[in-house]
Amino acid sequence: MNNGKIFNGNTAWFSSSVSQKVKNLWKRNGGQMSPLDSAMIIFSQDFTALDTLQIFSSEAYLDEHMAVIHPMYISDSVTKGSKTVLMQYKLPPEEVYQATKDKQVYKWDRNSDLKNEQQQVRTGRQTCRRAKLCLDENTGNESEGAKTRRRQGPSYTDSENDSSVTMTTERQQSAVVPREVPEDMCHIDDIPKITGVLEEFIPGKNGCEVFKK
Structure with missing residues (x-):
């Protein structure tokens, strides 16, 4: 009370x-x-x-x-x-x-929580639309012969194609120049990207500690 x-x-x-x-x-x-x-x-x-x-x-x-x-x-x-x-x-x-x-999210901004929820919903919808679009494009671009082989199962021709794809991939990988990064440094591609909503730094909360100099 x-x-x-x-x-x-x-x-x-x-x-x-x-x-x-x-x-x-x-x-x-x-x-x-x-x-x-x-x-x-x-x-x-x-x-x-x-x-x-x-x-x-x-x-x-x-x-x-x-x-x-x-x-x-x-x-x-x-x-x-x-x-x-x-x-x-x-x-x-x-x-x-x-x-x-x-x-x-600002606690004093009453629209902040709503905007965050709306953004998450929009992001989810966009991801679903992109996935559906890719699926439709891949299905539409598939040849009749490929559809027939997919229904009938693997064949000798499929094996040849698989071997060709594997060899091509190996050649591409061998052509990639390795990244040269000093041992005491981290490559920018290895740094995880920040996602989600930023949170306030609150001393004593979420594992945060403050030390006096």
Whole structure:
């Protein structure tokens, strides 16, 4: 049950883009207001707000000593009855958001989850269409003689064709120039490609650890 002290001991600074209603919700649940230079959490819900743009261009932000959080973190935590993961509500600069919104799910972007699901459905449909198209093309290009042999089973001619294909493949493979890569380096073709949705780096989660220098 919500005891009204979810954010007890936490201080926050709020951008002008955050409504008074959200600020009151923060205070009712134990949070305190603080100046920007001493706040534990910085809230903004508009990356184009003047005060937020100033934060994005500040030395502290560029040196990764500061993060901006969307205030939906407050309402979601109150609804849950306990603090949710703070950095899942990180608000990046607009150019970063535009470059990553199709691959990363932002908790404060209600359309983000829907777009991710729609993209997965589209990708699945495109894969099925490509597979069907290849099957149709291969079937259409198959000669009548090949269809007859496939129905009747292997024959002497098929064996000759198989031998010819094997010899051709061996000649092609022998012509391939081997890759010369130093022992202490990895060839770019051997590096696995990133697929799926990008996830936030959350210290202490998913096997991630943070060490102080």
